[in-house]
Amino acid sequence: MKLLRCIRFDDSDTRVFPRAAAPGEWAVPGTFVFADADPEALGRQDRQAxxxxxxxxxxFGRSTLVTVATITPEEYEATxxxxxxxxxxxxGAPDQASAEAAAREEVDYxxxxxxxxINTLLSLSRFIEGEAIREQFRVVPPPGEKLHTKIWEITPDG
Known part of the structure; x- marks a missing residue:
């Protein structure tokens, strides 16, 4: 089984979100949090979230990036x-059974x-389109083998 896992390359999540998720936490998109929210009325950090x-x-903090990771069935159920x-x-879920059904749907999604x-990085872009909240997921490509441009070359005298 696979699931999304939070990853952090720098501390920017700790500055841009109201609460940053810890690296290694299992993750879901979590769009349900904004179901009744007006994004225009949100504060800066909540708008970023x-x-x-x-x-x-x-x-239950936020992460800009997640990675695809292996999860055991026991970890999946605990999530x-x-x-x-x-x-x-x-x-305000009305009862545990309803909450578990909704949670399973979100984790399955x-x-x-x-x-x-495994280890593929994903990012999320969430926006309003008409009356609906839309999500776009993107694979974040790994850096190429050449991280720097060669600006000089050493040649033998001759």
């Missing part, structure tokens, strides 16, 4: 349970995004 943030399932508890505690090789 709306526009680009995956939801980490440990801290569903953690999200379900969060839905009850913070989003995230798993469906993992049709890429």
């Amino acid at each position: 709306f526009a680009n943030g995956f939801l980490g399932l440990g801290s 569903v349970t953690a999200l379900a508890e969060h839905l009850v505690d913070h989003y 995230a798993a469906a995004l993992c049709e890429h090789p």
Whole structure:
């Protein structure tokens, strides 16, 4: 099985989001958080979370990038349970069974995004289109073998 895992290359997530997800947390897109929100009325950090943030399932903070990773069935179920508890505690899910069904749907959706090789990086762009929130996921290509341009060459005297 595969699922999204938060990754961080620098500390920018700690500055741009209200709460940054920790590297290594399992993640889902988490668009449900913004279902009733008016993005124009959000503060700067919340607007950034709306526009680009995956939801980490440990801290329930945001991550700009995620990577495709292997997850065990036990970890998968624990992730569903953690999200379900969060839905009850913070989003008013009517009962644990409803929360678990919604959480499983969200985690299954995230798993469906993992049709890429392990360690593939993904980014998210979220925007309003008409009355709906739309998501676009992009594969972030790894840097090429040449990270720098050669600006000189040493040649033997001769």
